[in-house]
Amino acid sequence: MTGAARRDERVLVIRGSAGRVATKRAPSPAAEAFAGMALSVALITGVRLGVFTRLAEGPAEAQELASGLGLDTRSTALLADSLHALGYLTRPADAYALSGVARRWLDPGASRPVAACVAGNVEHWDWWAALPEIIRTGTGLDVHSGRAETDTFWQDYIGGQYDLARLSAPAVSRAIRLPAGARRLLDVGGGHGWFAAELCRRHDGLQATVLDLPGSAEVGRRIIAETGMDHLVRHRSGDARSTSLEADHYDAALCFNLIHPLPPDDIRALLSNVNRSLRPGGRIAVLNLFARPRRRRPDQFSACLSLFFHMTSATIYTVGQLDEWLREAGFRQSRRMTLRRVPGQTLVVATKRA
Ligand SMILES: C[S@@+](CC[C@H](N)C(=O)[O-])C[C@H]1O[C@@H](n2cnc3c(N)ncnc32)[C@H](O)[C@@H]1O
Incomplete structure (x- = not known):
């Protein structure tokens, strides 16, 4: 040739x-x-x-x-x-x-199979079909709202996220240092609850509450019951931006893969809500995909992912934006980590100001 x-x-x-x-x-x-x-x-x-x-x-x-x-x-x-x-x-x-x-x-x-993650892609056919209109108007799809709790979407969505979480949860939970003697963990938008379960397994005496939208929480409840972790992890249905949480109650909170579909004001509301629910000195860990300097030619997978985020009305924020929102919400000392086993994502850990 x-x-x-x-x-x-x-x-x-x-x-x-x-x-x-x-x-x-x-x-x-x-x-x-x-x-x-x-x-x-x-x-x-x-x-x-x-x-x-x-x-x-x-x-x-x-x-x-x-x-x-x-x-x-x-x-x-x-x-x-x-x-x-x-x-x-x-x-x-x-x-x-x-x-x-x-x-x-x-x-x-x-x-650690990823079959549910593969199967869940069936939801995307109709979304991709809307791409020309999205590119024309700049308006993405709202894929969460207006769905019945029983919609099969939630099983496909959270089942797929669970597959991916099982791949990264051991490395992520090793990287998070909880306050000494931590007993209560809040997993915001935790879906399947597997990150919380992994942390509870690693820390004696720790119990977790997973707060998520009703459809996701229902699937997560089933997953946690099937894995026999329901004595340590319980699900609560609610919108993390507005659900009233007990003040000064939790030792730590997770906020994983949740901020990208939300506009900045909603992220501020969510982080303030989480901050209020933490004890002084309590920690928040945020895991997400963040914007990186643009490459002249992105690799195929990153380009597809960026398009997918845009199509589903998600925004790839910078870590600097998150730092600013964390500070405004009452956190200090944020620390960034990239984990070899969790490619493309950044873990940010910050502490509630006293
Ligand atoms: C991409 S999944 C991430 C699930 C899990 N945290 C993980 O990292 O694997 C996003 C989760 O956030 C939940 N979510 C989205 N908006 C929410 C809101 N306003 N309040 C609570 N949960 C929300 C979704 O239902 C879903 O379970």
């Missing part, structure tokens, strides 16, 4: 490895527009229909796979072939089996 041809070749990054979808001979824009959606939906469909769960029990031919899952055989074979092409399945003889990457991330028996 000539240097010119190589430069012209386009790649689509799927699960961190570069899967070539087009070469100079096949027009790359047409191939990427077509294949990007098809590859994503094949993976989401495979997870949602239970293909990976079934194959985790052992290899199966298309007919056996389809009949066990109540699916059409020819369609299942085509789906399995796509997943094979994507590298998620292998094909020993006539059967399909999980590849190494599927065993690690999509097998329900894996130590």
